[in-house]
Amino acid sequence: MSIIVSAIGQGLIWGVIGLGLFLTFRILDFPDMTVEGTFPLGAAVCVAAISHGISPLLATLLAFGAGTLAGLTTGLLYTKGKIPILLAGILVMTASYSLNLRIMGRANLSLYGKNTLFNGKFLSSLPPYFNSVVLGIIVIVIITSLIIYFLQTNLGQAFIATGDNPTMAKSLGISTDNMQIMGVGVSNGLIALGGALVAQNNGFADVNMGIGIIVVALASIIIGEVVFGELTMNQRLVATTLGSILYRFVILIVLTLGFDANDLNLISAIVLAIFMMIPVFESRFKIRHTFLKGGR
Amino acid sequence: MTTPLLELKDVVVTVNSDTPEELNIMDHLNLTINEGDFITVLGTNGAGKSTLFNVIGGDLPITSGQILLRGKDITHLSVEKRTKFLSRVFQDPKMGTAPRMTVAENLLLAQKRGQHRGLIPRNLKQQLPYFKEITQTMPNGLSERLNTPTGSLSGGQRQALSFLMATIKKPDLLLLDEHTAALDPKTSTDLMQITNQSINDEHLTALMITHHLNDALVSGNRLIVLSHGQIVFDVTGEQKQQLTSEQLYDYFSDLPN
Numbered sequence: 001m002s003i004i005v006s007a008i009g010q011g012l013i014w015g016v017i018g019l020g021l022f023l024t025f026r027i028l029d030f031p032d033m034t035v036e037g038t039f040p041l042g043a044a045v046c047v048a049a050i051s052h053g054i055s056p057l058l059a060t061l062l063a064f065g066a067g068t069l070a071g072l073t074t075g076l077l078y079t080k081g082k083i084p085i086l087l088a089g090i091l092v093m094t095a096s097y098s099l100n101l102r103i104m105g106r107a108n109l110s111l112y113g114k115n116t117l118f119n120g121k122f123l124s125s126l127p128p129y130f131n132s133v134v135l136g137i138i139v140i141v142i143i144t145s146l147i148i149y150f151l152q153t154n155l156g157q158a159f160i161a162t163g164d165n166p167t168m169a170k171s172l173g174i175s176t177d178n179m180q181i182m183g184v185g186v187s188n189g190l191i192a193l194g195g196a197l198v199a200q201n202n203g204f205a206d207v208n209m210g211i212g213i214i215v216v217a218l219a220s221i222i223i224g225e226v227v228f229g230e231l232t233m234n235q236r237l238v239a240t241t242l243g244s245i246l247y248r249f250v251i252l253i254v255l256t257l258g259f260d261a262n263d264l265n266l267i268s269a270i271v272l273a274i275f276m277m278i279p280v281f282e283s284r285f286k287i288r289h290t291f292l293k294g295g296r
Numbered sequence: 297m298t299t300p301l302l303e304l305k306d307v308v309v310t311v312n313s314d315t316p317e318e319l320n321i322m323d324h325l326n327l328t329i330n331e332g333d334f335i336t337v338l339g340t341n342g343a344g345k346s347t348l349f350n351v352i353g354g355d356l357p358i359t360s361g362q363i364l365l366r367g368k369d370i371t372h373l374s375v376e377k378r379t380k381f382l383s384r385v386f387q388d389p390k391m392g393t394a395p396r397m398t399v400a401e402n403l404l405l406a407q408k409r410g411q412h413r414g415l416i417p418r419n420l421k422q423q424l425p426y427f428k429e430i431t432q433t434m435p436n437g438l439s440e441r442l443n444t445p446t447g448s449l450s451g452g453q454r455q456a457l458s459f460l461m462a463t464i465k466k467p468d469l470l471l472l473d474e475h476t477a478a479l480d481p482k483t484s485t486d487l488m489q490i491t492n493q494s495i496n497d498e499h500l501t502a503l504m505i506t507h508h509l510n511d512a513l514v515s516g517n518r519l520i521v522l523s524h525g526q527i528v529f530d531v532t533g534e535q536k537q538q539l540t541s542e543q544l545y546d547y548f549s550d551l552p553n
Contacts, residue, residue, distance in 0.1 A: 154413040157397075161405050164394035171353075171392070172461075173379030173410035 006129040007252050011245030012136025013197045017213065018220030018240040019143055020190030026221060026236070028163040028183045033089030034074045035191045035217065037096030038067040040210040042192025043199035044100040047109045050200075056117045060196045067192020068185045070096060075181030093210075100207045108206045116200035132201055139197065140241050143190065148234050159183060160233075191217070212265040219272045220244035226278045247271065299367045301501050302329040302352070302469060307361030309347060309525070321347045322358070323525035329469070329503070334495050336512040337505045338544075339522035340551065345505045348522065349471050352503075354378045365468075380410035381468035385458045385475040392458030395447030399438065399457060402446055403427050406461035430460060435486045452483035459487065463494055470495070472504040476511075488515070509541045523551050 017039065024032040042063035049059035070092055077088035101107065117123075123131035150156045161169040162179035169176050191213070199205040224236065224243025231239055254267050309322035322344055329335065339345045350356035351363070354375040363371045365381060383406075386392050393402050404420055404427075424442065431439035434456040438449075446454055455475060462470060472491065476484040492515050495502050506512050512519055519536050521529035529547065531539060 149417075150415070152417055153415045154408060154418050155415050157401065157405055157418055158413045160397060161394045164396050165391070167386075167391050168394055169405075170375055171379060171384050171386075172405055172408070173376050174405075174413070175376050 002128050003252065005127075005133060007248040008245055009129055009132025009136050009201075011248040012140050012241065013132060013201060014194065014216060014248070015136070015140050015220060015241035015244040016143060016197065017191050017194035017217045018224075018244045019140075019147065019237060020187045020194060021214070021217040022221055022237065022240050023147075023183050023187040023190070025218065026163075027160055028180060030085045031089070032071075032074065032184055032187065033086060033214065034071055034092045034096075034184070034188050035089075036210040036213050037093030037100075038070045038188040038192045038210075039195040039198075039213045040100050040205065040207055041070055041096045041103075042067050042195030043205035043209060044103040044109070044207070045192070046196035047111055047199050047205035048103050048105075050111060050114050050116065051109065056115055056120075056200065060117060060193060060200070063196035064189045064193040067195070068189035070192070071185040071188025072181060074188070075184040078184070079177040079180055096210075097207060104205060104207070107208075108204060110204045111200065112203060116203075117197070118200055135197075139193075144237050144241070147237055151233060212268055215265070215268045215272050216247070219247045219268065219275065222272060222275045223247050223250075226275050298331070300328045300364075301331045301333075301366060303327070303362075303364040303367075304351070305362040305364065307351060307363065308359045309351060309356060310359040313359075320359075321525050322351060324361075325526055327520070327527060329501060332499055332501055333518055334500070334502045334516035335504070335518045335520060336516045337503055337520055337522065338507075338509070338512050338548075340548070343522040344525040345522055346473065347525065349384070349473055349503070349505065352469070352471065353382060353384060377410075382471065383409060383462040383465075383467035383469075384471045385455070385462045385473065387474040387477050389451040389454035389458065389478055392461065393446040393449075393454050396445055398443050398445055399431070399449070400424060400427050400442045402457060402461060403430075403464060406464050409465050409467075430464065431457075434460060434490065436483070452479050452487070455479060455483075455487060456490070459491065459494075463498065463500065466498060466500070468501065470500050470502040472502060474505050474507065477507065491515070509544050513539060513541055513544065521547070521551075 017035070021032070021035060024030060045066045046059045046063040049062050050056055054062070074088045074092045077083045077091065078085045081088070083091070117135060118131045123134060126134065151160060158169065158174045159179050159182070161172070162174060162176045166176045169179070195209070220243040221240050222243070223246050224239030227243065227246065228235070228239045250271050251264070251267065255261065259267060304325055304327040307322055307325045308320055310318060310320050312318050325348070337345050337348065347356060351358055354373060358371065362369060370378065394405070397405070400420060400423070404418060404423060407423070427442055428439055431442065436450065436453050436456065438453050438456055441449065441453070446457060449457065455478070459475065476487050479487065488511055494500070504515065517536065518530070518532045519539070520527050528551070
């Protein structure tokens with residue numbers, strides 16, 4: 001039972017990262033590799049700040065700020081510096097690695113005995129692992145609501161249009177450069193925030209914790225899309241979090257089958273590859289039809 | 297004498313400068329567009345028609361010369377800033393609309409052309425009756441599809457929507473870049489009719505690139521022909537009305553390549 005609660009908690013926290021990537025990967029429609037650097041950056045900033053006696057809440061917000069700055073850098077390199085987005089992201093990701101070592105002063109920093117968002121008075125009084133579920137729900141509800149509100153504003157609509165058809169957006173006076181810089185900034189802010197939450201939940205930050213993040217975040221998005229099918233934009237945001245939880249269950253199942261935690265990145269990649277290929281299988285063998293629609 | 301709406305003064309655009317392929321794709325071009333002009337633009341491929349639109353739209357920086365809007369220098373104004381007074385309909389139906397956004401959402405975006413877009417709720421619902429009303433003036437059932445993503449519309453519906461989006465907020469200058477070329481004959485004729493009517497009713501100033509000699513003759517009060525980046529033919533009013541497609545065709549055949 002507690003293992004399932006833990007998986008749900010993890011899924012909710014990692015949902016933040018899925019939502020962050022959704023802004024660039026799905027709305028702006030480009031692959032932003034910065035996330036592999038901003039995830040550990042958020043963790044490093046948060047853990048270092050807490051170690052220096054800063055309150056966990058403020059430390060988490062600092063992580064968001066640091067991630068936003070890293071994302072803005074990628075955005076500027078891409079729009080103003082005319083560096084291809086893939087390379088711009090890789091540059092900032094690579095730079096973050098050194099930055100993270102500087103921030104923490106070493107490769108791995110523990111939060112042992114320190115206060116975190118997860119061991120506040122109320123959350124500690126809950127049964128095991130429920131702290132991450134409750135905090136996860138609070139964070140996801142706040143972030144999802146903010147994104148939904150934003151996307152329904154005039155600015156948000158301009159942001160969506162930029163990803164949908166940049167030529168048209170420009171011809172209507174939308175500064176596509178600014179939209180892209182803003183999007184990559186906020187996206188990486190959210191991913192760093194996710195990194196800060198994961199670090200606090202795990203009790204440490206590690207410079208190598210960013211490896212494979214883009215695959216995990218993509219998995220939330222893709223699983224959500226494959227499982228729930230055609231949705232409106234707002235529903236897709238919720239589906240991403242649910243996808244993140246489902247992904248945790250898949251990992252859980254694979255691990256109980258006897259695989260090692262060291263195989264996790266291999267498993268993640270395989271899970272994502274399979275889910276990404278489902279539409280291909282579907283059209284070839286009509287799997288969804290047989291599975292979901294049954295005899296109807 | 298009132299100030300003209302737009303003036304292009306001695307505009308030159310050079311490509312591949314300092315190489316053997318150096319070429320002026322716009323060659324000391326002068327053009328004065330008066331308020332209320334509806335100018336049809338003809339020319340062979342590579343004559344500089346698209347260059348002219350890209351220069352006016354700001355997509356293409358000019359090498360030398362000056363562009364004036366109501367006497368004000370806008371030579372170095374960015375594409376985004378120029379959308380305050382300028383709107384465009386592209387040839388490719390895919391270019392003018394956002395495919396994953398609905399017809400209504402696209403119209404709402406176009407309503408704010410060139411304006412500041414802030415963190416204020418978009419208020420789409422309030423606008424729906426108005427959108428319904430204006431889409432009803434369009435053929436092919438656009439008004440029934442307000443909540444459909446434009447990606448699933450036909451080319452004709454998309455182009456009708458693009459035209460509506462370009463005129464929903466009255467532009468000072470409307471650029472039509474062969475906007476009916478990708479459509480079937482019937483749809484193309486329908487959209488041409490709406491174009492003429494709308495430009496007349498709203499007293500719009502417009503430039504229209506076309507390859508149909510007939511459209512170029514029937515529409516507008518002025519006709520220009522481009523060749524090698526220059527205006528080689530320019531008729532207005534009565535002179536234009538007396539022009540026949542045979543004369544125009546002969547004229548084209550005599551143009552140097």
